Amino acid sequence: MMEEDREGLLRVSAHTIRVTEAVRDGDSLTFIVISQKLSGSGEYHVARTHEDFEWLQQCLFSQEEVPGVLGVIFPPLPAKPHLNASTKVLKQLGFLVMGKEWCTYCKALEIYLQQVAANTRLNKNKCLENFLTSSDAPGQQRVRKSIFNRLSQAVEGLRKEGHKDVDDFFQTERDNNFTLTGCSKSATERFLDVVLTEQKLAVACGHLSTCLHLCVEQRDDGTAQAFSQICVKLSEVVDLMKKNFENVAENNLSTLGLGLDLETRYQEAKKEMLYRRTCKLVELETASKNAERAKPIRKAAMDDLKMKSEKEFDQISGVAKQEIARFHSVHVKLLHQALILWCEKQLETAKETSASYSQHLQAFKDLGE
Amino acid sequence: MLNSSLTYNVSVSGVFQRNPVAARTESFQPNTANGEEPADLFSEEDSGPAARSSNSPPGYKSSGVHSDDDSDLFAGVLSRNGFYCSFWKLLLFTHSFSLIQLEEDEVKDNFELDVAVTNPEKIGDGMNAYMAYKVSTVTTLPMFRNRTFSVWRRFSDFLGLYEKLSLKHSLNGCIIPPPPEKSVVGMTKVKVGKEDSSSADFVERRRAALERYLQRVVSHPSLLQDPDVREFLERDELPRAVSTQALSGAGFLKMINKASDAVNKMTIKINESDTWFDDKLQEVESEELQLRKLHTVVESLVNHRKELCGNTAVFAKSIAMLGTSEDNTALSRALSQLAEVEDKMEALHQAQAASDFFIFAELLADYIRLLGAVRGCFEQRMKAWQRWQESQSTLQKKREAEAKLLWANKPDKLQQAKEEITEWEGKVTQYERDFDRISVTVRKEVLRFEKEKSKDFKSQLVKYLESFLQSQQRLIKFWEAFLPEAKAIA
Numbered sequence: 001m002m003e004e005d006r007e008g009l010l011r012v013s014a015h016t017i018r019v020t021e022a023v024r025d026g027d028s029l030t031f032i033v034i035s036q037k038l039s040g041s042g043e044y045h046v047a048r049t050h051e052d053f054e055w056l057q058q059c060l061f062s063q064e065e066v067p068g069v070l071g072v073i074f075p076p077l078p079a080k081p082h083l084n085a086s087t088k089v090l091k092q093l094g095f096l097v098m099g100k101e102w103c104t105y106c107k108a109l110e111i112y113l114q115q116v117a118a119n120t121r122l123n124k125n126k127c128l129e130n131f132l133t134s135s136d137a138p139g140q141q142r143v144r145k146s147i148f149n150r151l152s153q154a155v156e157g158l159r160k161e162g163h164k165d166v167d168d169f170f171q172t173e174r175d176n177n178f179t180l181t182g183c184s185k186s187a188t189e190r191f192l193d194v195v196l197t198e199q200k201l202a203v204a205c206g207h208l209s210t211c212l213h214l215c216v217e218q219r220d221d222g223t224a225q226a227f228s229q230i231c232v233k234l235s236e237v238v239d240l241m242k243k244n245f246e247n248v249a250e251n252n253l254s255t256l257g258l259g260l261d262l263e264t265r266y267q268e269a270k271k272e273m274l275y276r277r278t279c280k281l282v283e284l285e286t287a288s289k290n291a292e293r294a295k296p297i298r299k300a301a302m303d304d305l306k307m308k309s310e311k312e313f314d315q316i317s318g319v320a321k322q323e324i325a326r327f328h329s330v331h332v333k334l335l336h337q338a339l340i341l342w343c344e345k346q347l348e349t350a351k352e353t354s355a356s357y358s359q360h361l362q363a364f365k366d367l368g369e
Numbered sequence: 370m371l372n373s374s375l376t377y378n379v380s381v382s383g384v385f386q387r388n389p390v391a392a393r394t395e396s397f398q399p400n401t402a403n404g405e406e407p408a409d410l411f412s413e414e415d416s417g418p419a420a421r422s423s424n425s426p427p428g429y430k431s432s433g434v435h436s437d438d439d440s441d442l443f444a445g446v447l448s449r450n451g452f453y454c455s456f457w458k459l460l461l462f463t464h465s466f467s468l469i470q471l472e473e474d475e476v477k478d479n480f481e482l483d484v485a486v487t488n489p490e491k492i493g494d495g496m497n498a499y500m501a502y503k504v505s506t507v508t509t510l511p512m513f514r515n516r517t518f519s520v521w522r523r524f525s526d527f528l529g530l531y532e533k534l535s536l537k538h539s540l541n542g543c544i545i546p547p548p549p550e551k552s553v554v555g556m557t558k559v560k561v562g563k564e565d566s567s568s569a570d571f572v573e574r575r576r577a578a579l580e581r582y583l584q585r586v587v588s589h590p591s592l593l594q595d596p597d598v599r600e601f602l603e604r605d606e607l608p609r610a611v612s613t614q615a616l617s618g619a620g621f622l623k624m625i626n627k628a629s630d631a632v633n634k635m636t637i638k639i640n641e642s643d644t645w646f647d648d649k650l651q652e653v654e655s656e657e658l659q660l661r662k663l664h665t666v667v668e669s670l671v672n673h674r675k676e677l678c679g680n681t682a683v684f685a686k687s688i689a690m691l692g693t694s695e696d697n698t699a700l701s702r703a704l705s706q707l708a709e710v711e712d713k714m715e716a717l718h719q720a721q722a723a724s725d726f727f728i729f730a731e732l733l734a735d736y737i738r739l740l741g742a743v744r745g746c747f748e749q750r751m752k753a754w755q756r757w758q759e760s761q762s763t764l765q766k767k768r769e770a771e772a773k774l775l776w777a778n779k780p781d782k783l784q785q786a787k788e789e790i791t792e793w794e795g796k797v798t799q800y801e802r803d804f805d806r807i808s809v810t811v812r813k814e815v816l817r818f819e820k821e822k823s824k825d826f827k828s829q830l831v832k833y834l835e836s837f838l839q840s841q842q843r844l845i846k847f848w849e850a851f852l853p854e855a856k857a858i859a
Contacts, residue, residue, distance in 0.1 A: 176696065180691070180695070183690050183694050186687045187687040187688055187691050190683050191684055194677065197673060201673045201677065204666065204670045205670070208663075208666045208670060211663050211666050212663065215659045215660075227819070227823050227826065230827055230830065234830055328697065332697045332699075332700050336858040339703060339858070340852070340855045342855075343851050343852045343855045346848050347849060350848055353841055354838065354842055354845060357834065357837050357838045360834065361834045361835065361837075364827075364830065364831060367827060
């Protein structure tokens with residue numbers, strides 16, 4: 001069955017999807033999405049804006065025909081990047097907007113697409129295919145109304161999150177998820193503070209270097225020259241420090257920063273799924289009560305409703321269980337990759353800086369010998 | 370003692386030879402660029418290079434000025450020749466003498482005395498408490514009783530030393546190293562017994578500053594010879610120094626600025642035939658400004674680093690929490706390891722911030738104060754010039770008064786007038802020679818200061834850079850240790 005699916009539907013292989021760059025076009029960004037044909041005979045190159053991505057996400061949300069679709073943990077789409085936004089808005093977007101030339105943002109979009117394409121419940125959607133392969137921008141097409149809206153309207157006004165679950169497995173998942181969402185959000189924000197301070201340090205080093213250049217004396221004689229040389233050499237070292245801080249900050253945000261940001265958003269996506277299921281549970285319990293208390297005339301109808309609700313709930317729970325299992329391995333993998341990449345990059349930067357410091361220190365010691 | 374063979378004719382030339390045999394007579398030129406060793410004009414009694422001991426710089430008695438024996442010879446020959454001679458003599462001395470002395474100092478490169486300030490201890494309680502510091506000396510100089518010895522001193526003792534040295538030597542144009550600043554806030558915290566890191570920082574900062582202060586004092590050849598310095602280092606109990614009020618940082622600067630205001634108000638500006646002093650003073654002033662700017666920037670660097678420390682610590686905690694909440698054991702362990710790595714990095718940042726501060730920022734602060742002291746000795750020279758000018762005008766007035774009396778024919782007052790003239794003639798000569806002396810000293814001191822400054826900066830900055838390198842290498846170790854942990858997540 002798997003092969004059939006793969007053959008008949010998505011013509012690209014999920015893990016080859018790349019978002020290679022962001023092209024600035026006035027006030028908006030266009031992203032280049034490249035993917036390899038499954039047949040191995042070439043590539044698809046398309047240009048997409050954030051509206052196009054939003055369209056895709058809406059398509060996925062509106063898949064009524066997929067049973068238990070509410071139990072799917074939808075890969076989270078990064079928020080729209082504002083080019084000329086206030087610092088507050090930028091800060092909300094956090095790591096994704098801080099990287100050089102939107103690298104980190106592109107990576108986040110890339111992971112989104114890869115995750116959608118790898119999810120068997122999502123990748124059969126024609127919209128995805130369209131998105132990845134069509135040369136026309138799909139963003140203007142009308143989308144069916146998202147099924148989520150209907151559900152949230154139905155159970156509006158009731159606090160569902162704390163509603164006790166009938167299933168221990170899910171209760172545990174909900175509790176853990178609650179903790180993890182809080183922890184990962186906190187860790188992401190703290191890491192953001194670290195990176196911002198590193199950037200501030202880079203700027204301070206720049207000032208120091210400039211200041212040192214101003215100390216260079218105009219006189220020709222020996223002692224003045226000696227002091228000037230010291231100032232110049234020191235400013236070179238300070239420039240090195242500056243570069244180091246910039247690289248460290250860049251490494252931080254493009255690897256671990258991105259990883260933590262993804263983690264946070266994924267935990268939120270899982271939370272939303274669990275919430276949807278809980279809402280369904282409440283609906284089911286309400287329907288059951290109604291069916292019990294129903295007068296004989298209406299009993300059959302109420303029973304029907306209850307049966308329908310029960311079926312949907314079971315489907316959702318079934319899908320949810322699978323999704324959760326998948327989620328566990330995916331999120332571990334993502335964080336794992338982020339940690340390794342982070343460590344490797346920082347190690348490389350540290351070694352480079354150390355070698356440069358060594359050279360400069362020697363040159364400094366040799367001054368005026 | 371003046372070399373008896375030297376007479377002050379124009380043909381004497383600036384011949385300064387160590388070897389009295391190879392005497393040369395040339396037209397007067399200071400012997401700068403020839404590469405020949407200029408002889409020492411002020412060699413000791415039993416002249417000749419061999420007799421000179423390597424310990425005490427020749428001609429440098431404790432006050433660094435000419436001995437009194439010289440004065441008579443000079444006074445007799447020179448003052449009668451008037452202004453031109455003074456000018457010539459000024460040129461002679463300021464050019465050549467400073468060069469001789471500079472060479473002398475270069476030869477005497479080995480440090481015969483090392484001093485350290487350690488073991489700060491709180492003595493007493495409450496508002497009467499104070500910090501005592503151990504001052505330890507290791508020396509080969511014969512003027513001390515022992516080779517190694519220690520005494521206990523408190524902050525006011527250091528200030529007292531500065532005051533004594535200032536009184537004695539600043540009039541000569543010496544650059545007296547300024548002591549660390551008073552700090553009421555810092556000391557109150559210590560007295561009150563706050564055991565937090567900020568008062569520990571304060572005490573360490575003060576200890577290091579006192580050590581550097583003493584090291585500068587003892588590396589100054591004339592100050593080292595001062596009996597007060599010897600007493601400070603050696604004597605077990607020092608009488609409590611009083612009236613050290615004026616010597617807080619602000620007070621010190623006020624003193625310098627007051628002097629410079631007085632100079633600016635002088636109506637007769639010194640006519641410097643040699644622009645060296647003007648140029649040098651301008652350089653000193655602009656350098657002080659630059660160092661102040663630099664200091665501000667370095668302080669902001671220190672603050673940002675401290676901020677990074679704080680952020681890193683908080684981040685480490687949040688990662689630790691994330692680690693404990695994680696189900697996957699390998700990931701959980703990796704995150705805990707990460708939290709530990711971040712804790713270590715916080716310690717690194719902390720050490721680096723301390724390095725920024727104690728090595729770099731304090732170096733700059735020291736030199737800002739030292740440049741103030743340099744400006745101070747320029748002011749002293751101006752005051753000496755002023756005194757000389759005023760004495761000359763007083764002499765002129767006395768002479769006019771004498772003339773009037775002659776004309777008015779009052780013989781009894783005439784005698785007094787003549788006595789006053791003689792007195793003032795003496796003063797004019799004295800003040801002129803003082804001015805010459807101080808000019809020479811200032812010049813020499815400034816050159817010495819510049820050399821020391823370059824050396825000081827270089828050695829401190831080498832230490833600073835070494836601390837960077839060390840930091841980086843430790844960082845590499847942390848990352849290398851973490852990598853297998855990260856990879857181990859299945």
